[in-house]
Amino acid sequence: MERENRVSITVIRRLPKYYRYLGDLLRKGINRISSQELSKMTGFTASQIRQDLNNFGGFGQQGYGYNVEELHDQLGKILGLDRVYNTVIAGAGNLGQAVANYKGFQDAGFKILALFDKNPKLIGLKIRDIEIRDVDELEKYIKENNVEIGIITTPKESAQDVADIYSRSGIKGIWNFAPADLRVDDEMIVENVHLNESLFTLSYFLNNKSDYIRD
Ligand code: NAI
Numbered sequence: 355m356e357r358e359n360r361v362s363i364t365v366i367r368r369l370p371k372y373y374r375y376l377g378d379l380l381r382k383g384i385n386r387i388s389s390q391e392l393s394k395m396t397g398f399t400a401s402q403i404r405q406d407l408n409n410f411g412g413f414g415q416q417g418y419g420y421n422v423e424e425l426h427d428q429l430g431k432i433l434g435l436d437r438v439y440n441t442v443i444a445g446a447g448n449l450g451q452a453v454a455n456y457k458g459f460q461d462a463g464f465k466i467l468a469l470f471d472k473n474p475k476l477i478g479l480k481i482r483d484i485e486i487r488d489v490d491e492l493e494k495y496i497k498e499n500n501v502e503i504g505i506i507t508t509p510k511e512s513a514q515d516v517a518d519i520y521s522r523s524g525i526k527g528i529w530n531f532a533p534a535d536l537r538v539d540d541e542m543i544v545e546n547v548h549l550n551e552s553l554f555t556l557s558y559f560l561n562n563k564s565d566y567i568r569d
Pocket of ligand 1: 445449450471472530533548
């Protein structure tokens with residue numbers, strides 16, 4: 355999407371939260387919301403919300419607020435959730451299987467076509483209806499099936515090898531769960547997930563209840 359000004363990563367990281375809350379409102383049949391009400395729900399200030407959304411065009415109207423369905427649709431488009439992404443998982447252990455088992459990713463457009471592993475005991479098994487294949491076939495499979503997103507749930511020692519396979523077979527984005535800093539070329543987008551960091555933040559809040567500024 356072409357825009358005059360580039361949007362900061364912090365704003366982009368808030369968009370999924372707006373999208374989620376708007377989806378909840380839609381399901382409750384609420385059609386209109388003010389930035390003040392959105393502020394109460396999300397914990398961001400009303401002016402922050404207006405500023406964030408203004409980055410993408412004037413969605414709201416003074417005195418009216420936002421049309422929930424329209425804003426939800428627009429944010430969905432901005433987030434690229436109005437299409438399907440063919441996705442594969444490398445590493446079909448505990449976490450890889452859990453990710454494959456969660457239907458919500460597929461419902462959001464991230465279609466998991468196959469899992470790949472090097473353990474012969476796992477190859478041929480199915481998670482829901484998704485087959486676990488031999489990692490030796492990964493490169494060929496990606497090329498033949500127009501796969502855009504590669505998930506990494508291997509041990510960290512294998513993560514770079516998998517990232518290299520993803521890079522040379524045309525994957526555009528990696529969702530990396532392995533605790534490894536991947537080296538990839540500039541065109542590849544890597545999104546790292548660290549559940550530990552969230553858990554350690556919880557631990558901080560448990561131990562320092564009032565010692566932080568909410569933003
Ligand atoms: P696991 O040992 O159950 O599964 C790993 C799987 O990867 C195994 O089936 C193994 O055969 C396979 N594997 C190893 N090398 C491979 C290769 N070169 N190609 C394809 N498959 C390969 O481990 P678990 O518990 O599922 O964890 C997986 C990864 O996720 C680990 O790196 C772990 O540290 C990480 N993790 C990250 C979390 C996060 O918040 N980011 C949370 C939990 C785990």
